[in-house]
Amino acid sequence: MFLRHTTIQKNGKPHVYWRLVRSVRHGRRVYQQTVAHLGELDEEGRARAGALAKHFLGERATQRELFEDTESYSPMRVHLNQVRVERGRAFGDVWLGWNLWRAVGLDRFFDDAMTESRATVSWSQMAAVLVLARLCEPASELHIAETWYRGTALEDLLVIPPSAVHHTRLYEALDRILPHKRELETHLKDRLGTLFSLDYDLLLYDVTSTYFEGLAEGNPMAARGYSRDHRPDCKQVCIGLVVTREGYPLGYEIFKGNRVDVTTMEEMVETMESRYGKARRIWVMDRGMVSEDNLEWMRQGQRRYLVGTPRSELRKWEREIVDRRGWKEVREGLEVKICDGPDGKEKFLLCRSEDRTKKERAMHERFSQRIVEGLGQIKRRLEKSTKALDSFQVERQIGRLMERNRRAAGRYVARLEKAPESPSGWRLVWGEKSGWSEWASLSEGTYILRSNVLEWTPEELWRTYIQLSEAEAAFRIQKSELRIRPIWHQHQDRVEAHILVCFLAYVLWKTLQGWQEKAHLGSSPRTILEELHRIQSVDVVLPIESGREMTLRCVVRPDASQAALLDRLGLRLPLRLKRPLEIAKCSANQGG
Numbered sequence: 404m405f406l407r408h409t410t411i412q413k414n415g416k417p418h419v420y421w422r423l424v425r426s427v428r429h430g431r432r433v434y435q436q437t438v439a440h441l442g443e444l445d446e447e448g449r450a451r452a453g454a455l456a457k458h459f460l461g462e463r464a465t466q467r468e469l470f471e472d473t474e475s476y477s478p479m480r481v482h483l484n485q486v487r488v489e490r491g492r493a494f495g496d497v498w499l500g501w502n503l504w505r506a507v508g509l510d511r512f513f514d515d516a517m518t519e520s521r522a523t524v525s526w527s528q529m530a531a532v533l534v535l536a537r538l539c540e541p542a543s544e545l546h547i548a549e550t551w552y553r554g555t556a557l558e559d560l561l562v563i564p565p566s567a568v569h570h571t572r573l574y575e576a577l578d579r580i581l582p583h584k585r586e587l588e589t590h591l592k593d594r595l596g597t598l599f600s601l602d603y604d605l606l607l608y609d610v611t612s613t614y615f616e617g618l619a620e621g622n623p624m625a626a627r628g629y630s631r632d633h634r635p636d637c638k639q640v641c642i643g644l645v646v647t648r649e650g651y652p653l654g655y656e657i658f659k660g661n662r663v664d665v666t667t668m669e670e671m672v673e674t675m676e677s678r679y680g681k682a683r684r685i686w687v688m689d690r691g692m693v694s695e696d697n698l699e700w701m702r703q704g705q706r707r708y709l710v711g712t713p714r715s716e717l718r719k720w721e722r723e724i725v726d727r728r729g730w731k732e733v734r735e736g737l738e739v740k741i742c743d744g745p746d747g748k749e750k751f752l753l754c755r756s757e758d759r760t761k762k763e764r765a766m767h768e769r770f771s772q773r774i775v776e777g778l779g780q781i782k783r784r785l786e787k788s789t790k791a792l793d794s795f796q797v798e799r800q801i802g803r804l805m806e807r808n809r810r811a812a813g814r815y816v817a818r819l820e821k822a823p824e825s826p827s828g829w830r831l832v833w834g835e836k837s838g839w840s841e842w843a844s845l846s847e848g849t850y851i852l853r854s855n856v857l858e859w860t861p862e863e864l865w866r867t868y869i870q871l872s873e874a875e876a877a878f879r880i881q882k883s884e885l886r887i888r889p890i891w892h893q894h895q896d897r898v899e900a901h902i903l904v905c906f907l908a909y910v911l912w913k914t915l916q917g918w919q920e921k922a923h924l925g926s927s928p929r930t931i932l933e934e935l936h937r938i939q940s941v942d943v944v945l946p947i948e949s950g951r952e953m954t955l956r957c958v959v960r961p962d963a964s965q966a967a968l969l970d971r972l973g974l975r976l977p978l979r980l981k982r983p984l985e986i987a988k989c990s991a992n993q994g995g
Contacts, residue, residue, distance in 0.1 A: 452922065456973030459506040459598060459918055479953070485946040493539075494556040494958055495935030495965070495976075500535040501560045502974065503911040506918075508594050509534070516583050524567045529576035531561055532568060537908035539932060541886035544573040556940040559956065559980045577900035584903055588654045589678065591910055595651050599917050605648045605685045605867065608671060608692060609874040610664045613888040613902075614639040621894040628661035631878075632888060640890075642878075642902065643671050650873035651913050654678065655906060657899060665694045672706065685709060685856055687871055702748070702855060709854040709868055712751075717846050723753060724845060730755070733862040741861045744853070752852040752864050760848025767843055770811035777804040778817055778833050788827035794819050797829065814839045880912060881905050884929055922971045934965055940980055956980040 411418050426433050504510055513527035535557065536547045548570045552558075558565060595601060612630055614637035619625035625638040632639075639660040645653045656674060658667055672686065686701070690711030701708050717724070723742055730738045736757040741750055781800060785792065797819060805812040817833035852868050859867070881887045887905040892898045915928040924931065943955045957979050961969060969976055 452971055452973030454973070455918070455921060459914075460502060479945075480948040482946040482948070487944050489942040489944055489954075491939045491941045492554055492556050493936055493938075494940040495938030495961075496539045496932045497535055497555045497557050498560065498938075498976075499915070499932065499935050499974075500538050500911060501531070501557075503538075503914050503918075504531055504535065506598070507591060507910060507914055509907070512587065512590050513583075516586065517579055524563050524572075526576055526579045528561045528563055529568075529572060530580050532557065532563070533573060533576055533580070533904050534907045534911065537885055537904050538911050539936070541884075541908075543891065544577075545570045548573060556980070559940065574897070577897060577904070581896060581900040581903060584899075585678070587903075587907070592653055592679065595910070595914070598914070599649070599651065601647055601649065601651060603647060603653065603679065603684065604682070605687060605870075606653065606675065607646050607648065607687045607871055607874040608643065608668070609689060609871065609878065610641055610643045610658075610667060610692065611878040611882075612639045612641050612660065613882070613890060615893075616889045616891050617893055619890075619893050619898075622898055624657060624659050624895055624898070626660035628659075632882075637889070640898065640902075641667070643667050644874060644877055645671065645675055646874050646877055648867070648870050648873065649917075650877055651917075652877065652906065652910060655902075657902060664691050665697060668692055668697050669700055672701075683707065685867070687867060689871055698853075707854075707856050709852060709856060709864060711868070712851045712853055714846075714850075716851050717849060720751065720753060720851060721842075721845070724755075724849060731861060733865055737865075739861045739865055741864075749853055749855050750857060750859075750864070752854070752861055753849065754852065754865060755849045757848065759850075763847040764844075767811050767814075767847070770808035771814055773808045774804060774811055774815055777808075778815070778831065782831040782833075785822075785825065785827045785829055785831055788825075790826060792827045792829060794829055797831075801831075814843075877909065881909055884912070885909060918972065922973070924968065924971055931968060934968055938965060938976070 426435060510527065510531065513530050514525070517526040517530070532547065532552065533544075536542065536551055539555075540551055542551060548568050552568045553565045557563065592603070596603070612628065612632060614630060614632050614634045615622075615625055616637070619638045622638075622640075624640050627635065627638055628641070630637070630639055641658040641660060641662050641664075642655055643658060644655045647653060654675060656667075656671055668688065685707045686709070688708070688710045690713050693708075693710045698708065698710070720742065723729075723740060730740045730753075732738045738755050740753040742753065743749075744751055778801070781797065781804075785797070801817055801819075805815075805817075814835055815833055816836055817831065819829050820832055822828060822830040852864060854864055856864070885905050885908050887902065890898055890901060892901050912928050915931065916926055919928065919931060920926055938961055939959045941957055941959060943957050945953045945955065947953055958977055961976055
């Protein structure tokens with residue numbers, strides 16, 4: 404994504420309007436799609452942006468002790484022909500991340516929680532290094548120590564010399580962060596709830612997996628199981644995540660890699676209730692997360708839920724699906740029908756989507772074609788073979804064919820029959836099952852939701868359920884943008900600390916996303932971070948007449964697109980940075 408601007412003349416005065424755009428490919432053509440209209444920031448708009456920044460950063464929105472000197476300087480003569488620039492380092496993205504870190508109060512939390520410190524650097528600051536690195540440029544602790552940190556301006560923001568950031572200390576910081584997981588989650592719940600006016604009446608729960616590189620023999624949680632990453636050859640752990648309806652994380656738990664999803668639900672619900680109380684919350688989960696026993700447990704505890712159901716449930720509602728009465732369109736291409744449960748304590752919502760119908764129909768046709776072609780090849784091989792074939796091997800080939808195309812496997816019945824007249828000794832007989840195509844045409848695009856929230860309308864039930872995409876998006880962001888996978892740590896504590904750092908980085912990600920959405924900057928934090936990454940800090944060296952040199956640590960002036968982003972966020976980029984020695988003196992004078 405990138406920025407484009409349009410200049411329009413109004414009453415003889417030029418007005419510049421900014422847009423955030425991205426390139427979209429359709430076939431061989433590439434065109435620009437507008438993601439967000441930034442408009443023109445007038446004085447009133449700038450005031451609103453400043454108020455927005457103050458909302459996130461509080462009194463520190465205008466904090467200047469790291470950036471501006473209040474002392475006056477005497478004029479000096481400088482040899483202009485000897486002026487040079489040194490040490491260009493990335494500033495904009497880490498500075499924004501540092502502001503996010505303070506916005507959610509993690510600096511104060513870790514200062515209070517991790518009071519033990521070394522002579523040169525506190526563990527609170529090392530925690531910031533780990534999380535900001537995960538947000539800006541996800542990589543290993545070794546890469547942070549050897550490359551990333553030295554290339555950023557965090558030395559000025561956190562007052563940590565590069566020599567103090569080495570992989571051993573980063574690993575120690577991981578060990579010290581982990582014991583504070585529960586308190587962190589409670590702190591973030593309160594802070595995010597304040598920043599974004601969140602309520603926790605509805606919680607979304609989902610599970611994913613992340614795999615290991617290596618044997619992970621030192622981690623009893625690592626095991627082979629159902630891999631969402633398509634890596635069944637690797638050991639993994641499962642992560643259960645609870646988020647709000649807007650996608651803000653509330654908490655997570657780590658489970659053994661071969662744990663079945665439905666067995667995690669009761670444990671997670673009890674964990675959340677023990678931390679935040681047993682309120683009248685509504686739990687939203689996908690069909691793979693619950694069983695009939697789980698739902699009975701929820702009802703006995705007077706807990707409310709909205710869940711998907713297995714496809715096998717469709718047969719029970721065949722009459723209602725066929726009957727055209729009672730269906731109601733809740734949006735274009737989607738209709739729903741509400742049905743009472745057998746005991747009157749639940750509602751079942753039948754949903755039919757045109758887009759989903761087209762998708763499932765295309766899948767059935769594609770898999771059916773593959774099965775027909777595969778069975779045809781096996782039949783011809785049996786007919787052309789000049790020697791006897793092992794029926795067991797042929798049946799295994801048929802079984803593998805059906806397994807690879809199981810979405811349409813129920814459409815066909817295939818069997819081997821003895822054929823003495825054939826050299827192979829066998830012939831393949833196959834055909835379509837009667838009624839399969841008729842039922843498929845009726846059920847394609849149809850799914851069922853069930854809930855014991857009886858007062859909601861069909862539209863409210865459906866719109867609430869589709870918010871599960873927020874939990875799925877959280878996993879997608881952590882895997883793609885924050886690179887929670889693969890895990891290279893081999894021991895359980897380090898693995899849990901790694902996941903905690905990724906969780907905290909996701910909190911900063913969602914905070915930035917919420918901030919930019921309020922500022923009408925779209926919803927792509929990576930775009931903002933990449934755009935501001937190009938803003939550097941540099942050392943301007945000024946040779947003076949006395950033969951000495953004076954060094955000014957300056958921030959490169961942002962270009963028009965970067966300035967538009969900062970204006971809309973309500974942030975003011977510093978012009979100068981204090982040198983680390985000056986920062987240390989300032990901290991000592993303030994008792995820091």
